[in-house]
Amino acid sequence: MSRNLILGTFLSSLVLLAALLSFVWTPYDYAALNIPDKLRPPNAQHWFGTDHFGRDMFSMIMVGARTSIAVALVAVGIGVGFGVPLGLTAAARKGSWWDEVIMRGNDLVFAFPSLVIAILITAVFGAGAINAIIAIGIFNIPVFARITRGAALSLWEREFILAARVSGKGAARISTEHILPNVANLLIVQGTIQFSLGILAEAGLSYVGLGAQPPTPSWGRMLADAQTMVSFAPHLALIPGLAIIVTVLGLNLLGDGLRDWLDPRIRVART
């Protein structure tokens, strides 16, 4: 196992553990206001200090991890759930009008800057975690559709697929029984990368006020709230900022590590 993989796994599981733990335990109630105790720097009682309402930042970061992970996870789920079947069918009917429709549709979605469209979607349908998930999820679909189709196309040329066809299996069965298991590695790696992008997108949306709404903590909104207070309470911005960095870095290292570990050939092909 590479250093990337170890460090990535460590950082990612740290965040995941914090998020899971927040369901059963946080040091304080994340929503409890304690205004006389506001803007305390990190100390023994409040490990990450308190925010402008005197809320415990450590608890907020833990619950914020939950928000980020939930949004990113479901968004990646949408991407995989729709993108992979689309990619598989497109590859199975390579060159057909169906393939054209799917791939040009993908190009269409790709043509727009994802965050701008995500802002548009949440602005039209209302701010909130659910709409943020949908907005981020939509942009994951073409990513997975393309990568699936690309990998599947080369597999369709291989002898074992030919053998399966000769034995009488239809395109649908070949896709699920032979193609899908063989592109799974690729999807896991891409999923990890998209997951980290999803976390960034969620932070971006909540930074502009279109993500999870208060009182649900979210890292992006914590950053936005901290903006005017950076000069006298830097921990308000540093801590959620570091949380985002650690998570995204961890996931990217994990993705890189997984790619090397699962399939060295891909790395050679890409570089």
Place this chain on the structure above:
Amino acid sequence: MGMQSVRSLASALALGASLLASQALAKSDITIAMQLEPPHLDPTSAAAQAIDSVVYTNIFEGLTRFMGDGSVVPGLAESWEISDDGTEYTFKLRDGVTFHDGSTMDAEDVKFSLDRATAEDSANAQKALFAGIESVEVVDPLTVKVTLSEPNGNFLFNLAWGDAVIVAPESIENIKTNPVGTGAFTFGNWVQGDSITLNRNPDYWGDQPALETATFKFISDPTAAFAAMMAEDIDVFDNFPAPENLPQFEADPRFQVLVGSTEGETILSTNNKQPPFDDIRVRQALAHAIDRQAIVDGAMFGYGTPIGTHFAPHHPAYVDLTGNSAHDPEKARALLAEAGFADGFETTLHLPPPSYARRGGEIIAAQLADVGITAEIINVEWAQWLESVFKGKEFGLTIVSHTEPMDIGIYARPEYYFQYDSTDFQALMGTLNATTDPGERTRLLGEAQRLISNDYVNGYLFQLAKLGVAKAGVQGLWENAPTAAIDLTAISWSE
């Protein structure tokens, strides 16, 4: 040329530049920042405060005007006589006043302005100010007689509002983009989205102001406001949007901080027609669930005075009724149980952009949650707020600051967005409007404050503070805001 001589040339240039700069520092220009940009520049056809901030007393003047301390003094009217029954006001206008386009300001213009405000199709945002006017009569070019249908003790006060300024029929057509008034400053130009420039009016009837030009700059983002102020790009921030940054300005000798009061009663507006808020016990429970001091400390960093009714604490007729709705979650829970909501209920809390609303809303939602009420926070932009809350009345709760001076009369309008419909209150306002005796008016105003406090119409939070930040050398700024205005005629630089 060697390195040394390049350097000395550069420093000579820098010296020259700084000499030029210091000459310009015998300053007669000023850059004043405000958070919101006016939609247009006609104060007589819109409620937007930003319009008044730019044009009030600078470009446009009324028959009377507000001073910084809230007093009402003669403006374009030099003096007036009031008939014994209080229904006839005869105004003597100042002689030799001209509009910026050179035309003379006379009684015809006054009649035109008042008739325009009272007309059937008037677009005036404060028609109630003029409601009692029966007729406006030109006696001679410098005398106007206004007849009221009944006595109105507030009439001279009403005429001081920005909505009652005197405009000319010759220039009314383009008033929104090219305002022509009688004030000490003329309209220069407007760079949309950035700034408006005004220039000194050399033909002004009164004393010449110290400033030659003034630029109003629009900076909506609090972080950008802080940066611009710290970088000294602007000289004055009229009402600084981030109270948390004030201690830093206070500690910095380059700046002065002016903390004053506004006419902004910040309230938790409650939709009185929407169940369960049509039940007074529920509204009372809301009032007791709220901890005002926590809101002032948490949302405004301590700036603001708690209020218990819809009235400005600095007004002589103010009655302190905060005890009537003291923070008491136990009592709130008991009242909710009595009203049949022992398990609480769900409602919406619409929050417009200012930090008093956004931050205050988060605090109030937590305080309401404490007594079992789930208030879903919905952040809205102003346009959306005006559309769905103010006009559409589709809301449960909202937080907003009512910045018009002496606006308790809005409670007599059952169609007003919080929909308080009390015949007692409406009758009381009728009596008040017909009363001119100051002592009696104070008593009636006290009664009105008690009535809405006892009916728990809205949650009364705090009086919005005016948080002015300026460079140390700026003099003559209004500390308080009796009306939305930035009176340039009083401003000068020291030294």
